[in-house]
Amino acid sequence: MTPLQALQKYFGYSNFRHSQEAIIQHVLSKQDVMVLMPTGGGKSLCYQLPAVLLNGLTIVISPLIALMKDQVDSLNLSGIPAAFLNSSQDPDEQKDIAIRLKNNQLRLLYVAPERLFGKDDRLMTFLKTLEVVQIAIDEAHCISQWGHDFRPEYLMLAGLKNEFPGVPVIALTATADKLTQKDILDKLNLHKPAVFISSFNRENITYRVNPKNNSFNQLINFLGQRKEESGIIYCLSRKSTELLADNLKDEGFAAEAYHAGLTNDKKAKNQEAFLRDDVKIIVATIAFGMGINKSNVRYVVHMDLPKNIEGYYQETGRAGRDGLPSDALLLYSPGDAIKLRKFATVENNAEQSAIMLKKLDDMVGYCQLHACRRQYLMQYFDEAFPDTCGSCDYCLSEFVKFDGTLIAQKALSAVTRLKERFGVTYIVDFLRGSRSEKIWPEHKELKTYGAGADISKADWQRYLRELIAMGYLRVTDDAYASLKLTAKSELALKGLQKVELISSQTTDEKEIAPLDF
Ligand code: ADP
Ligand code: ZN
Numbered sequence: 364m365t366p367l368q369a370l371q372k373y374f375g376y377s378n379f380r381h382s383q384e385a386i387i388q389h390v391l392s393k394q395d396v397m398v399l400m401p402t403g404g405g406k407s408l409c410y411q412l413p414a415v416l417l418n419g420l421t422i423v424i425s426p427l428i429a430l431m432k433d434q435v436d437s438l439n440l441s442g443i444p445a446a447f448l449n450s451s452q453d454p455d456e457q458k459d460i461a462i463r464l465k466n467n468q469l470r471l472l473y474v475a476p477e478r479l480f481g482k483d484d485r486l487m488t489f490l491k492t493l494e495v496v497q498i499a500i501d502e503a504h505c506i507s508q509w510g511h512d513f514r515p516e517y518l519m520l521a522g523l524k525n526e527f528p529g530v531p532v533i534a535l536t537a538t539a540d541k542l543t544q545k546d547i548l549d550k551l552n553l554h555k556p557a558v559f560i561s562s563f564n565r566e567n568i569t570y571r572v573n574p575k576n577n578s579f580n581q582l583i584n585f586l587g588q589r590k591e592e593s594g595i596i597y598c599l600s601r602k603s604t605e606l607l608a609d610n611l612k613d614e615g616f617a618a619e620a621y622h623a624g625l626t627n628d629k630k631a632k633n634q635e636a637f638l639r640d641d642v643k644i645i646v647a648t649i650a651f652g653m654g655i656n657k658s659n660v661r662y663v664v665h666m667d668l669p670k671n672i673e674g675y676y677q678e679t680g681r682a683g684r685d686g687l688p689s690d691a692l693l694l695y696s697p698g699d700a701i702k703l704r705k706f707a708t709v710e711n712n713a714e715q716s717a718i719m720l721k722k723l724d725d726m727v728g729y730c731q732l733h734a735c736r737r738q739y740l741m742q743y744f745d746e747a748f749p750d751t752c753g754s755c756d757y758c759l760s761e762f763v764k765f766d767g768t769l770i771a772q773k774a775l776s777a778v779t780r781l782k783e784r785f786g787v788t789y790i791v792d793f794l795r796g797s798r799s800e801k802i803w804p805e806h807k808e809l810k811t812y813g814a815g816a817d818i819s820k821a822d823w824q825r826y827l828r829e830l831i832a833m834g835y836l837r838v839t840d841d842a843y844a845s846l847k848l849t850a851k852s853e854l855a856l857k858g859l860q861k862v863e864l865i866s867s868q869t870t871d872e873k874e875i876a877p878l879d880f
């Protein structure tokens with residue numbers, strides 16, 4: 364059977380999506396692969412289909428016991444024999460699975476990492492006697508301490524390649540920036556892995572950030588137009604999820620809370636009710652959502668600032684898996700950023716603190732953005748996205764844009780003349796011809812000094828922010844935050860690209876969070 368035939372026969376789909384086919388080919392030829400694909404992209408198929416075609420057992424390592432059952436049920440329904448092993452099963456059930464494994468009757472076995480590498484090594488010893496043909500590691504970012512969902516038990520997976528030499532490993536995740544990607548590859552000891560990165564753009568999601576002032580009223584306003592629709596509302600604390608769920612119930616919404624402090628029964632009950640559409644709204648901490656495969660979530664609201672873009676993007680990605688238009692709304696207050704900054708400082712670990720703070724800064728930068736949000740997000744994930752999206756709050760709002768090429772050229776030449784060694788404040792003062800003593804005397808001799816005196820300080824700051832967001836400039840990561848030119852800068856400097864800026868008169872401050880440098 365060819366992969367395409369298996370796709371049609373077992374999964375009922377007519378075509379592969381994205382890079383699914385290429386990934387599957389790699390696994391079939393026994394190569395290690397790492398797959399980065401957005402939530403809802405179709406990762407599971409990348410190992411489930413080889414599992415059908417290869418003669419032997421595929422071990423799937425997955426972090427959440429609760430989710431294994433759903434996956435296994437749906438495989439069995441498609442006629443693919445699969446099982447999971449976890450602590451919720453009684454000895455008879457486990458024995459039965461062992462017998463089926465021994466008789467080569469199962470294609471996939473789901474197991475948690477701590478079960479496989481725990482103190483009791485009987486399972487490992489047993490599995491090594493079987494014909495293991497593939498190992499899939501789901502939610503592979505959990506291995507990275509830099510990621511937002513580190514699970515120490517994932518570190519044990521470093522031993523996989525030793526335990527199963529020659530068996531191809533496929534590591535999958537929906538969320539990993541460059542650093543996390545590198546970490547996954549290093550820690551798993553993958554052998555010459557092929558890396559597949561799909562576009563992370565989720566076209567059907569509209570991104571919005573509103574300044575948070577009266578958050579409950581803002582939420583009720585937003586929900587007012589979405590009464591019949593399903594959504595997830597994220598809060599920072601457990602307590603606020605319960606409080607908000609209660610308040611929403613008082614307003615007549617079918618809402619339930621979800622957080623790690625609830626009993627397992629209660630969690631399962633609320634999750635079930637949400638999946639069945641009995642409950643329309645789940646008010647949750649970030650504990651909710653991993654692996655939730657509900658296709659018709661129409662919106663995701665963040666009542667509080669997320670800690671980093673990866674987490675935020677994964678959470679918003681739970682909306683619109685069915686491809687229909689969906690909304691992501693974030694309520695931003697600078698106070699949240701101050702609060703999170705304190706949390707981000709990890710005791711006795713300067714390196715990790717610095718990374719977490721940088722990630723928080725990028726998140727704040729997103730909230731304060733005066734440019735296309737999708738472009739910023741794609742840039743964050745190192746994905747080229749040359750045009751504005753037309754479907755974020757910035758692109759949808761009625762800003763009057765004007766040809767700001769000349770302004771951009773002034774800013775870019777200032778950066779060039781100042782040898783890319785200064786930050787926003789200095790450059791603005793320089794452009795405006797400030798008489799301040801802070802401006803170096805030799806800089807006052809330069810041609811660009813004072814070239815932008817006709818533009819206010821606030822406007823210059825905004826323009827520079829826009830130029831950064833559009834990729835005409837970048838800011839260094841160090842304490843100097845100096846502005847540097849980019850590959851795009853030259854296009855603007857030579858007049859090869861028109862640069863559109865927002866006219867200050869018509870900026871609708873109600874819609875977009877205020878800037879604060
Ligand atoms: P992920 O794990 O990447 O979040 P899933 O593997 O759960 O995504 O897939 C998301 C949805 O897309 C599922 O409903 C799945 O059945 C469907 N899907 C996967 N591959 C295809 C395909 N080639 N054609 C159509 N639908 C697909
Ligand atoms: Zn946009």
